[in-house]
Amino acid sequence: MTTVANRIVRLRFSKYGKIRFISHRDVARIWERALRRLGFPVAYSNGFSSRPKLAFGLALPTGYTSQCEYLDIQLDWTAADSVSLDQQLLDRLNDILPVGLAVQCGAEVERNSPSLQEAVVACTWEIMLEGSPHTAVTSWILGVLGSEEIFLERERKGKKVVDDIRPQVHALALFEPNIQEEGASDIVHLRTVLGTRPRALRPAELLETAATVLPQVSFVTHPPFRAVSVCRMNQWIEPPMEEIAEAGSCLENGTSQEFSELSGENPTANQLTMMQDFAHIERREWVLTEPLIPSPGFDGAPAASAEVRA
Amino acid sequence: MSSLWPQLERLLDQVQKPARYIGCEDGMIDPLHHPDKAAWLLIYPDTYEVGLPNQGLQILYEILNERSTSVAERSYAPWTDLAAILRREGLPLFSVDTHRPAQEFDVVAFNLSAELVYTNLLECLDLASIPLRSRDRGPEHPLVIAGGHCAYNPEPLAEFLDIVVLGDGEEVVSEISDVVVEWKALSDSSRQDLLISLAAIEGVYVPALYLASYGQNGGLISVEPVCSSAPVEVVKRTVADLAEWPYPKRQLVPLTEVVHDRLNVEVFRGCTRGCRFCQAGMITRPVRERPAEQVRTMVSEGLQRTGYDEVALTSLSTADFSGIEEVVAATVSDDACGQVSVSLPSLRVDAFTVGMAGEIQRARRTGLTFAPEAGTWRMRQVINKLIREEDLYGAVESAFSQGWRRVKLYFLVGLPTETDEDTLGIVDLARNCVEIGRRYQKGASVTVSVGGFVPKPFTPFQWFGQNTEKELYRKIKLLREAIRGINGVQLKWHDTRASVVEGLLSRGDRRLGAVIEDVWRNGGVFQEWSEHFDLELWEEALYRQGLTLEEQVYRHRREVEVLPWDHLSAGLHKDFLWQDWRDALNEVGLEDCRWIPCYDCGACTGYGIEHVVASSVPPAGGSQGTGQELEKGGEIPVKFLSRTPVKFAGKVS
Numbered sequence: 001m002t003t004v005a006n007r008i009v010r011l012r013f014s015k016y017g018k019i020r021f022i023s024h025r026d027v028a029r030i031w032e033r034a035l036r037r038l039g040f041p042v043a044y045s046n047g048f049s050s051r052p053k054l055a056f057g058l059a060l061p062t063g064y065t066s067q068c069e070y071l072d073i074q075l076d077w078t079a080a081d082s083v084s085l086d087q088q089l090l091d092r093l094n095d096i097l098p099v100g101l102a103v104q105c106g107a108e109v110e111r112n113s114p115s116l117q118e119a120v121v122a123c124t125w126e127i128m129l130e131g132s133p134h135t136a137v138t139s140w141i142l143g144v145l146g147s148e149e150i151f152l153e154r155e156r157k158g159k160k161v162v163d164d165i166r167p168q169v170h171a172l173a174l175f176e177p178n179i180q181e182e183g184a185s186d187i188v189h190l191r192t193v194l195g196t197r198p199r200a201l202r203p204a205e206l207l208e209t210a211a212t213v214l215p216q217v218s219f220v221t222h223p224p225f226r227a228v229s230v231c232r233m234n235q236w237i238e239p240p241m242e243e244i245a246e247a248g249s250c251l252e253n254g255t256s257q258e259f260s261e262l263s264g265e266n267p268t269a270n271q272l273t274m275m276q277d278f279a280h281i282e283r284r285e286w287v288l289t290e291p292l293i294p295s296p297g298f299d300g301a302p303a304a305s306a307e308v309r310a
Numbered sequence: 311m312s313s314l315w316p317q318l319e320r321l322l323d324q325v326q327k328p329a330r331y332i333g334c335e336d337g338m339i340d341p342l343h344h345p346d347k348a349a350w351l352l353i354y355p356d357t358y359e360v361g362l363p364n365q366g367l368q369i370l371y372e373i374l375n376e377r378s379t380s381v382a383e384r385s386y387a388p389w390t391d392l393a394a395i396l397r398r399e400g401l402p403l404f405s406v407d408t409h410r411p412a413q414e415f416d417v418v419a420f421n422l423s424a425e426l427v428y429t430n431l432l433e434c435l436d437l438a439s440i441p442l443r444s445r446d447r448g449p450e451h452p453l454v455i456a457g458g459h460c461a462y463n464p465e466p467l468a469e470f471l472d473i474v475v476l477g478d479g480e481e482v483v484s485e486i487s488d489v490v491v492e493w494k495a496l497s498d499s500s501r502q503d504l505l506i507s508l509a510a511i512e513g514v515y516v517p518a519l520y521l522a523s524y525g526q527n528g529g530l531i532s533v534e535p536v537c538s539s540a541p542v543e544v545v546k547r548t549v550a551d552l553a554e555w556p557y558p559k560r561q562l563v564p565l566t567e568v569v570h571d572r573l574n575v576e577v578f579r580g581c582t583r584g585c586r587f588c589q590a591g592m593i594t595r596p597v598r599e600r601p602a603e604q605v606r607t608m609v610s611e612g613l614q615r616t617g618y619d620e621v622a623l624t625s626l627s628t629a630d631f632s633g634i635e636e637v638v639a640a641t642v643s644d645d646a647c648g649q650v651s652v653s654l655p656s657l658r659v660d661a662f663t664v665g666m667a668g669e670i671q672r673a674r675r676t677g678l679t680f681a682p683e684a685g686t687w688r689m690r691q692v693i694n695k696l697i698r699e700e701d702l703y704g705a706v707e708s709a710f711s712q713g714w715r716r717v718k719l720y721f722l723v724g725l726p727t728e729t730d731e732d733t734l735g736i737v738d739l740a741r742n743c744v745e746i747g748r749r750y751q752k753g754a755s756v757t758v759s760v761g762g763f764v765p766k767p768f769t770p771f772q773w774f775g776q777n778t779e780k781e782l783y784r785k786i787k788l789l790r791e792a793i794r795g796i797n798g799v800q801l802k803w804h805d806t807r808a809s810v811v812e813g814l815l816s817r818g819d820r821r822l823g824a825v826i827e828d829v830w831r832n833g834g835v836f837q838e839w840s841e842h843f844d845l846e847l848w849e850e851a852l853y854r855q856g857l858t859l860e861e862q863v864y865r866h867r868r869e870v871e872v873l874p875w876d877h878l879s880a881g882l883h884k885d886f887l888w889q890d891w892r893d894a895l896n897e898v899g900l901e902d903c904r905w906i907p908c909y910d911c912g913a914c915t916g917y918g919i920e921h922v923v924a925s926s927v928p929p930a931g932g933s934q935g936t937g938q939e940l941e942k943g944g945e946i947p948v949k950f951l952s953r954t955p956v957k958f959a960g961k962v963s
Contacts, residue, residue: 018315019565021328026566033563033617036648050649063323096617098334098565228320 005111006043006053006074009085012104016065016231019100024059027101031071034096038089041079057116057235058123058200066232070116072109116235120196122170124234125203127190132225134174136214137188140225141172143213150209156199168195169206191233203230315409317401325391329566330358333384333406336563336616339371341381341407348490350374350382351405351415351452355422355430356838358386358406362562363570365624366458367421369557370483380487383407383415387430388437390835390842396437403437412438416490418452422460425815426808426838428467429830431456435470442827444472444518449501453490462546462593463767465533465874466815466822468517473508475515476878477546477593478579480555482513509540513547515878516540522820522874528861530819533877545879546593550919552579552600556608563616572620572653573612577605577637580913581626582903582921586694586894587683587722589766590626592887593880595913597904598922602633606640613647620651628654630904632925659697659705678709679759681720684728685735691897692727694890702739703746706756710747716755717743723785724763724777724809726894733785736760737792737799744798755798760786762809766816768880770890772873775866776813778859779845782806807845811837813863814848819874822862825851883912 015027022030032052035042043053053074060066075083085106093103113119129137144150150166175191194201207225322328343349352371354361361367367384374382383405388396396402403412412418418440420431432442440454441447447454456464457475464474475482486508493504509516519540523531535542549555561573578599581591600608609621621641625631638652659680682702684690690697702719709717721736740758747754762782765771777785783806793801815822828851829837836842852858867873869888876884886909893900903909904921914920 018319018332018334021322021332022565023329026329029567030565035617036619037614037617039648044649063328098336100334 004077006077007083007111008109008113009073009075009083009106010109010116011071011073011106013069013071013097014065014067014102014104015060015069015100016102017100019098020063020065023062024056027060027069028054028056030098030101034093035073037096038093040073041076041083043074043076055115055117057120058196060232061202061204061230064203064230064232068232068235070235072116119237120235122193122195122236123200123232124171124191124193124236126175126231126233127192127203127207127227128229129188129190129207129225130228131186132188133186134188136210137174137190137225140210140214141174141190144169144172144206144209147213150213152205152209152212154205163199165201165205165209168197168201169193170195172206193236203227312411312414313409314401314404314411317399318404318409321392321395321399321401324395326389327358327566330386330389331392331404331406332565333409334565335362337558337560338407338562339375339382341375341383343381346379346491346494348380348417348487348494349415350380350417350419350487351385351412352382353385353387353412353418353420353434355387355420355427355434356424356836357389358564359566359568361386361421362564362568363574364421364423365558365574365576366479368562369555370419370479371562372558372560373480373483374487377484377487379491380484383410385412385434387427387434387836393433393437393835402439403434413440413452415452416494417455417487419455419457422456422458422464422467424838425460425812426843428815428826429834429837431467432470432827432830433835436830443469445469447472447501453504455486459590459593460816462589462878462880463816463818463875464515464517464878465522465820466818466826468520468522468820469823471517472505473514473516475547476513476544476880478549479547480549480557482511482547485511486514506537506539509537512545515544517820520877524821530872530874532872533874535877543877543879546881548596548881548913548917548919549579549598550917551922552576552598553604556600556604561612561616563618570622572622573609573616573618574622574624575605575608575612576600576625577623577628577631577634578625578922580921581630583627583630584694584890584900584902585683586692586770586890587725587763587766588626589769592769592882594626595881595911596919596921597630599632599924602637602924605633605637609637609641610644610647613641613644613650619649620653622653622655624655627658629658632923659702678714678716679718679720680705682739683720683722684725684732685721685737685739686732688897689725689728689732689735691899692894693722693725694894694899696899699739699742703742706743707746707750710750710754713751715747715751715753716757717747718757718759719743720759720761722763723760723789724782726771726774727897728785730785730788733788734792736789737796740793740799741796744796747798753798755800757800757802758789758793759802759804760789761804762806764809764812764816767873767875768882768887770887770894772817772887773867773869773891776809776863778864779806779810782809805840805843808838808840808843810845810859810863811843811848814852814859817874818862821855821857824855825857828854881911881913881917883910886911 031054035052035054044050045053055072057070060069085108090103090106097103144166147166149164151162152165153160153162155161169192171191171193173191175189192203192206194203194206204227207227210225318331322331341349352367354364354367371382371384374380384407385403385405388403404410405412405415412434418438420434422428422431435442435454440451444454454470454472455475456467456471457479461474461476464471473486475486489504489507489511493499493507505516505518508514509519519535519537520533521536522533525531564571578597580594580597581588582595582597583591585591605623612618613621623631623634623637628634631637641647641650641652644650659682680702682690682697683695684693687699706717719740723733725732736758740756744754744756747756762777765774765776786803786806790801793799815826825848829847832847832851834842834844834847837844849859852862890900900909903911904923908914
């Protein structure tokens with residue numbers, strides 16, 4: 001039996017404010033109700049426990065904010081023709097969604113295109129640390145970037161596993177956003193790109209490496225790094241296969257220095273048609289060797305503070 | 311008023327389930343606080359997941375916020391991890407709506423749905439920096455109120471509560487609020503003046519205005535008013551017409567998963583089936599149905615507004631609702647709502663048929679629960695739950711024949727006059743049910759779920775001495791041994807030690823206040839959670855107060871004895887209850903009074919109200935008090951005309 005794949009609409013949304021304390025699973029339930037209220041023609045699974053066919057990307061840890069969450073919605077083929085992904089629809093959706101969840105844009109992607117889970121290879125994060133002096137954070141960054149391998153023990157399906165997480169740290173640097181925290185001298189901003197293969201490295205796990213990377217002495221002097229806010233800024237996908245072939249490289253062997261952003265600028269209604277073919281999405285190439293803005297207080301840092309491990 | 315959110319936000323990533331504390335639900339009302347308004351904090355003293363769906367709290371939340379002279383916010387008991395952090399950081403209990411400190415409200419009102427939450431009430435007061443005892447509070451402290459089913463015997467909490475509200479809250483909440491607003495406007499009025507004014511409101515009980523006297527043997531002699539404005543007997547409030555109160559109009563939709571996570575529409579209040587163990591059925595009389603048309607509107611609008619795909623039609627026995635057929639049919643065929651599951655909790659076993667099973671099996675196949683309550687016909691006559699074995703087998707056969715593989719049966723043990731033969735009757739029923747199941751399903755199984763019976767105030771069994779913990783456990787063991795080896799039957803039971811504490815608090819007098827405080831001071835919070843429940847804490851506290859479980863829980867009460875709640879009234883005449891207790895011991899059943907002449911239990915007559923029932927004839931299929939011949943107990947009572955799935959998540963009665 002051949003089944004025709006359903007059409008898929010991909011939405012990008014942000015998560016911020018009080019809602020950041022809602023779990024990934026609960027966010028999925030909020031979306032199910034919101035789409036029902038909107039009357040959006042979502043396809044349902046068969047069987048006794050019929051569920052709407054929604055797919056979310058890599059789970060955002062509870063408590064983190066994000067500017068780039070994604071959701072794939074399979075359309076009910078009987079009603080899919082009536083769907084028009086215009087601004088009006090997105091506005092209605094934003095009226096229904098709770099404050100803190102906001103749709104930025106949407107586009108139809110190719111049927112049978114890889115799922116978000118399969119497609120995303122890395123995420124960019126901004127982390128705000130509190131209570132850790134710049135010097136400690138700086139030496140940690142240099143330590144991480146200078147290490148050949150960093151072993152970290154983490155739990156996986158109830159078992160403790162030790163992984164070398166160094167290959168997943170694609171970039172790590174101090175970062176000063178435009179917002180200056182008033183009188184908060186012990187605030188440090190970081191920007192990092194962390195890989196998701198074979199298993200996503202979480203910002204909290206990266207921060208844990210302070211215990212192994214920093215010299216024991218300085219770790220005793222300074223308490224563990226404590227993130228007061230973490231925001232996912234971008235999710236990255238593999239470049240299309242033909243381009244990989246042209247470049248003669250791919251991410252897996254670690255030579256490619258670029259990712260394509262999952263969906264770049266907020267597309268306008270006009271651009272949506274263009275985005276139907278995923279390969280045609282206008283990609284903003286983000287070269288990781290480009291220096292992230294170093295902090296003024298960041299002494300002794302290499303000019304290119306971010307690097308991709310060769 | 312100030313929001314604690316900036317401080318809380320930095321702490322919430324240190325706790326389990328921070329979503330419990332953020333509010334932000336769809337339906338949340340942005341309160342417009344003003345010094346002239348009465349600001350209410352409605353607290354459910356259990357976790358957010360358990361408390362949020364509470365309909366009573368949501369109804370009062372809307373009513374108070376609709377009024378121009380009051381605002382209401384909500385709070386729930388913080389889990390132990392957050393409570394410890396709040397104490398460490400010097401932060402108080404807060405509302406989830408705007409995160410205001412609890413002590414900045416004028417009224418702090420608790421919903422008491424279960425006895426085991428009493429220590430959480432003290433925990434909440436303490437976290438709010440409100441003195442535990444009413445007498446220690448000054449004009450700067452909020453008024454502390456409680457309502458809900460457990461409020462019918464508030465004596466164990468008498469010292470801690472400023473006022474207690476009996477019965478339906480829809481009307482009285484506004485009357486209380488008005489008195490608070492007037493009192494706030496007076497600059498020279500004392501807290502005592504406020505309490506005296508409140509005592510004049512019907513349904514309001516001010517424990518401080520009553521004196522409890524005890525005899526030399528320690529028994530209660532009387533609870534009498536010490537102030538002329540306090541009535542000798544406080545009678546409950548009853549809303550005559552549910553149609554006037556279509557609440558909640560905007561049910562809160564939580565962002566995180568909670569119990570009963572669905573749209574809930576109350577189709578009627580009250581029940582006159584007359585099951586003698588059931589406090590809810592006794593204290594909520596008479597039956598007041600919501601018009602079917604209004605139910606349909608509330609269902610349709612509610613589903614569209616919330617995005618839920620499931621609606622529960624709630625009541626104490628939903629199959630008895632006169633409009634059940636049309637409401638269900640209309641709901642499942644309403645295109646505006648999409649695919650919808652209807653769940654009918656509290657559906658009686660004599661009303662579950664092949665026809666119904668055929669419809670609901672299309673929905674999510676969750677478990678089915680029936681509640682025969684007792685194992686033998688004799689026992690069911692004693693408790694007035696006149697379900698025949700044939701009714702049960704018919705229902706179970708319907709379920710298995712339509713594809714269900716697992717059925718749950720709910721029973722009580724420790725009922726009055728119960729013999730081991732009655733207890734073991736449960737095993738026979740279960741064995742027969744699983745045998746019926748095997749005819750249809752190879753892997754048919756029956757789960758027997760057993761709870762220990764706890765006598766409750768304002769029921770015919772209020773005089774009954776609860777079975778000891780040892781005796782309840784012996785019966786459980788008896789069942790365990792008899793069921794072991796029967797293929798396909800599993801036994802589950804409620805912790806018998808928890809039943810002891812429920813019994814202690816449900817019929818206790820004011821002397822238990824010190825026991826509750828003792829347990830709380832020794833860390834006994836969240837006692838309804840098995841990981842926190844500790845019987846030893848209660849036994850030690852009782853010992854320190856010179857009280858015993860034998861006297862407080864296990865002793866039969868005498869006819870002439872003063873019961874701790876005798877100065878309160880649920881409308882029921884005490885002699886009616888006594889007669890029903892005698893009838894129970896004589897194994898005599900009592901019919902449902904909806905369709906027969908009144909036997910004057912007191913619930914209607916004293917109020918000049920009556921049943922509001924749309925149908926002049928009883929629903930078909932019932933074998934109890936419906937005027938039907940018992941032989942017709944298997945007829946289809948409710949026809950489901952649905953083409954879309956109907957979910958049945960029914961616990962019978």
